[in-house]
Amino acid sequence: MAFEGLADRLQNTIQKIRGKGKVTEADVKEMMREVRLALLEADVNFKVVKDFVKKVSERSIGQEVMKSLTPGQQVIKVVQEELTELMGGEQSKIAVAKRPPTVIMMVGLQGAGKTTTTGKLANLLRKKHNRNPMLVAADIYRPAAIKQLETLGKQLNMPVFSLGDKISPVEIAKQAIQKAKDDHHDYVLIDTAGRLHIDEALMDELKQVKEIANPDEIFLVVDAMTGQDAVNVAESFNDLLGLTGVVLTKLDGDTRGGAALSVKAVTNTPIKFVGLGEKMDAIEPFHPERMASRILGMGDVLTLIEKAQASVDEDKAKELEQKMRSMSFTFEDFLEQLTQVRNMGPLDEILNMLPGANKMKGLKNVQVDEKQISHVEAIIQSMTKQEKINPDIINASRKKRIAKGSGRSVQEVNRLLKQFEDMKKMMKQMTSMSKGKKKGFKFP
Ligand code: GDP
Secondary structure: OOOHHHHHHHHHHHHHHHOOOOOOHHHHHHHHHHHHHHHHHOOOOHHHHHHHHHHHHHHHHOOOOOOOOOHHHHHHHHHHHHHHHHOOOOOOOOOOOOOOOEEEEEEOOOOOOHHHHHHHHHHHHHHHHOOOEEEEEEOOOOOOHHHHHHHHHHHHOOOEEOEOEOOOHHHHHHHHHHHHHHOOOOEEEEEEOOOOOOOHHHHHHHHHHHHHHOOOEEEEEEEHHHOHHHHHHHHHHHHHHOOOEEEEEOOOOOOOOHHHHHHHHHHOOOEEEEEOOOOOOOEEEOOHHHHHHHHOOOOOHHHHHHHHHHHOOHHHHHHHHHHHHOOOOOHHHHHHHHHHHHHOOOHHHHHHOOOOOOOOOOOOOOOOOHHHHHHHHHHHHOOOHHHHHOHHHOOHHHHHHHHHHHOOOHHHHHHHHHHHHHHHHHHHHHHHHHHHHOOOOOOO
């Protein structure tokens, strides 16, 4: 997970100052020394670090006093605000052309994830914004790029405009836009050629494509794993083409995150999206404020809620809650709930969005074992309908059959049955507690 090291260090630093009723200049200086080291270690550009520390120090030392916060909390608030500002302040949106189609030109070095991101963005535009995009294969130099985009197009059931690799990208762009107009597509995403390094020929060509396509957005795709290099690449592309946004890919990997924190400050181009995996839905809008909260261990509850809303069917959730309360919760419901939670994404990512999750004992090193969950699913799926509704009937021979059917051991079947029993008992207690109080129970 990106930012882990940075988050750990910053949260430790914050811990020291959090409860302080009085924060002296020496305290702030001490804290800033640690913040500076933490940022440098996360591969944040040194100039950016210098400016950041200066701003936070100035604001923290001569700060306005707010009654609702302790001085320690106020310093943390300043850090949070400045971190948000550093990454770009307000979240930015995708442009909409006055006269469709809106043209988005995708640029970037080879291997950054440009073709993948083109597919992801088109998918997002259609799913979240109800748009009707067309993809354009204009990367004629990388042998597999056109094929790759066509495969993505098939997978997404989305048209891909291509003229093979013998026609110039400029001509491809020109014809593609006409085709998009004819076919009433409201977005055109042009996957342009990447190279291993920035070179003049490439830039010239991209400039020509830009001229002919007159794009509403030029998104640079950069690989977060390349750290400072990503920032340098962004700077060059911005100087030569004038970018409107950056998409930072592979943030799911083991990156230190410095690129995310420096791109905006160095290039003055906002990060608009982040890529979090290879699948077509592994893309998220970049929210600097939420990211800052996540780094500082304040959690990212908003994203969590959005994910829940997108993947949990509200009627079903209500029905489940009702079943829990009335104690008619069965293994079938349990399976349903597992599926809904899994739809929200990898579990360890979800845990990371909880406030303080980083600091919770036990939770920090929890390796969510997705396999274990698949095993549970397999066991439940091997039960008959009757067994799911009334697990009491599961005797020794049924257990053997279920174990065989799911490819798990009888012990595992036993363990799951016991856990389910325990869960029901706990629900019973909670329900009777809440009845006693007549107010519904509160989470601790
Ligand atoms: P291009 O040369 O810039 O068009 O790069 P591709 O789109 O072919 O991507 C290069 C590799 O990076 C592929 O294996 C992609 O699956 C992978 N990739 C792209 N975006 C992400 C991401 O956000 N996370 C991860 N883990 N892999 C990614």
